[in-house]
Amino acid sequence: MSSQSVFRAFLIVFSVTVFASCQTGEPPAETPPVVEASTHVVYVTARDYAFEGPTEITSGWTTFRMKNVGAEEHFLLLTRLPEGKTLEEYGQEVGAVFASVMQQLEAGTIDKLEAGAILGRDLPEWYTTSAVVTGGPGFVAPGHTAETTVNLDPGTYVAECYVKTVEGVFHIALGMVLPIIVTAEDSGATEPAADVDVTVSNDAIDGPDALAAGKHTIAVHYREHPEAGLGNDIHLARLNDDSDVDEVVRWMDWMEIDGLRTPAPATFVGGAHEAPVDHASYFRVDLEPGRYLWVVEAVAEFGRAKEVVVE
Numbered sequence: 001m002s003s004q005s006v007f008r009a010f011l012i013v014f015s016v017t018v019f020a021s022c023q024t025g026e027p028p029a030e031t032p033p034v035v036e037a038s039t040h041v042v043y044v045t046a047r048d049y050a051f052e053g054p055t056e057i058t059s060g061w062t063t064f065r066m067k068n069v070g071a072e073e074h075f076l077l078l079t080r081l082p083e084g085k086t087l088e089e090y091g092q093e094v095g096a097v098f099a100s101v102m103q104q105l106e107a108g109t110i111d112k113l114e115a116g117a118i119l120g121r122d123l124p125e126w127y128t129t130s131a132v133v134t135g136g137p138g139f140v141a142p143g144h145t146a147e148t149t150v151n152l153d154p155g156t157y158v159a160e161c162y163v164k165t166v167e168g169v170f171h172i173a174l175g176m177v178l179p180i181i182v183t184a185e186d187s188g189a190t191e192p193a194a195d196v197d198v199t200v201s202n203d204a205i206d207g208p209d210a211l212a213a214g215k216h217t218i219a220v221h222y223r224e225h226p227e228a229g230l231g232n233d234i235h236l237a238r239l240n241d242d243s244d245v246d247e248v249v250r251w252m253d254w255m256e257i258d259g260l261r262t263p264a265p266a267t268f269v270g271g272a273h274e275a276p277v278d279h280a281s282y283f284r285v286d287l288e289p290g291r292y293l294w295v296v297e298a299v300a301e302f303g304r305a306k307e308v309v310v311e
């Protein structure tokens with residue numbers, strides 16, 4: 001896809017999505033009952049390449065239960081827009097800049113350092129200073145369901161997925177974006193209780209290197225975020241017999257040509273995206289025995305991973 005057609009796709013997708021998003025939020029018939037009565041669950045279906053879910057939800061503690069019915073990895077990243085900014089402006093002023101940078105990286109006309117400089121120059125000030133990345137379900141493999149709990153302030157949000165297709169096109173450019181209004185009414189849900197804690201800082205993942213098989217609720221704490229570029233997040237991936245940890249770390253770098261590009265080098269079972277330092281996130285997993293990896297989405301040079309054995 002040429003750079004121009006990616007731009008056009010963005011514009012079309014953003015105009016269409018705003019009017020076409022369904023407003024349901026009812027649990028699909030096959031979804032099992034909610035785990036805790038004090039949980040407010042928002043049901044989302046992730047397809048190749050669209051989200052189906054409610055476009056208006058209450059604020060406070062909110063659990064996104066996202067079933068991936070597609071054939072590719074997906075995630076749901078929430079960004080709260082500054083007052084007055086719209087999904088269309090997000091697409092035109094932010095999405096298009098990332099798409100253009102990716103095209104230039106792919107063409108080999110710029111390197112990662114130059115890509116960072118272009119983003120610093122071309123991303124609008126309202127995005128870098130006033131948009132708030134607020135978490136959401138991490139990478140989840142086809143057929144898996146992610147369950148991630150975040151604490152949402154009222155506002156206008158964009159939910160997006162920017163995993164790449166086999167051809168290297170961001171899912172958001174193909175329509176994987178959903179506008180969500182978070183109202184002032186509180187969900188009434190309480191903060192979840194966790195049995196595992198993971199703390200992410202700019203140079204380390206502080207979490208267990210062994211876990212029992214079965215269900216866990218993982219509390220995610222962000223000690224800090226880098227001053228520029230991607231914030232910290234955390235994902236859990238099951239390693240295949242031939243998985244190479246360095247390869248997974250490199251895959252987590254969107255600036256790499258094969259980074260975030262289908263197929264994924266491991267089986268992602270969930271995680272929590274970047275959220276403000278004072279907003280803990282939680283995610284639930286049901287683990288089979290095997291080799292797993294805590295891994296952060298980052299430029300490969302700053303990548304972090306930690307192996308965890310499940311038995």
Ligand SMILES: [Cu+2]
Binds near residue numbers: 161162163
């Ligand atoms: Cu996706």
